[in-house]
Amino acid sequence: MVMKKTKLRKRKGLSRRSKGTIGTLKEKLWIVFSVYIRNRDKKCVTCGGGAENAGHYIHNTERLSCYGGNELWYSEQNINAQCVRCNKWKSGNLTKYAEYLESVYGQGILQELRKKYLLPKKWKREELQELLERYKNLNE
Ligand SMILES: [Zn+2]
Numbered sequence: 001m002v003m004k005k006t007k008l009r010k011r012k013g014l015s016r017r018s019k020g021t022i023g024t025l026k027e028k029l030w031i032v033f034s035v036y037i038r039n040r041d042k043k044c045v046t047c048g049g050g051a052e053n054a055g056h057y058i059h060n061t062e063r064l065s066c067y068g069g070n071e072l073w074y075s076e077q078n079i080n081a082q083c084v085r086c087n088k089w090k091s092g093n094l095t096k097y098a099e100y101l102e103s104v105y106g107q108g109i110l111q112e113l114r115k116k117y118l119l120p121k122k123w124k125r126e127e128l129q130e131l132l133e134r135y136k137n138l139n140e
Contacts, residue, residue, distance in 0.1 A: 025128040026073075032135040033074050039139065041081030046096035055082030057097050057110075058117045069123050071116035074131055077105060078113050 034054035043051050057078050060070070072078045080100070086093035101109045 022123070022125055022128065025125060025132065026123070029074065029128050029132045029135070032132060032139055035139050036135045037076070037079050038081045043081065044083035044086055045080040045100045046082055046086045046093040049083035049085065051081035052084050053082045053087040054079050055087035055092055057092065057094070057101060058113055059092070069121050071119050071121050072113065073123065075116065077101065077109065
């Protein structure tokens, strides 16, 4: 009985710690990833304006939560440079965004992204770490 309690406490402690670490990793990764995207595109993909934001085609409002998630969180296809006007004021300027994606990736890309969006994915610490290193290097 006593051993069980200890085990339980240990497990709780571990999950609390890993929660924090993964959350921090996701935030760090988002920062370097969005820099990479803005450098890659150099201008707003939906109007040709400035590349102030990394804008989602399909939004992931739950990106910073520790659990859940999907394949699109750090997708180079789903996330592209946008100006503040298109990303914020025009909520992504999605009609133009769809046209842009189809012109770059071809017909079917929207369905493909939708499919990935619906595919649950639990991001692992190692994966996030790897991506963080990858985009850090690419940004140098
Ligand atoms: Zn724009």
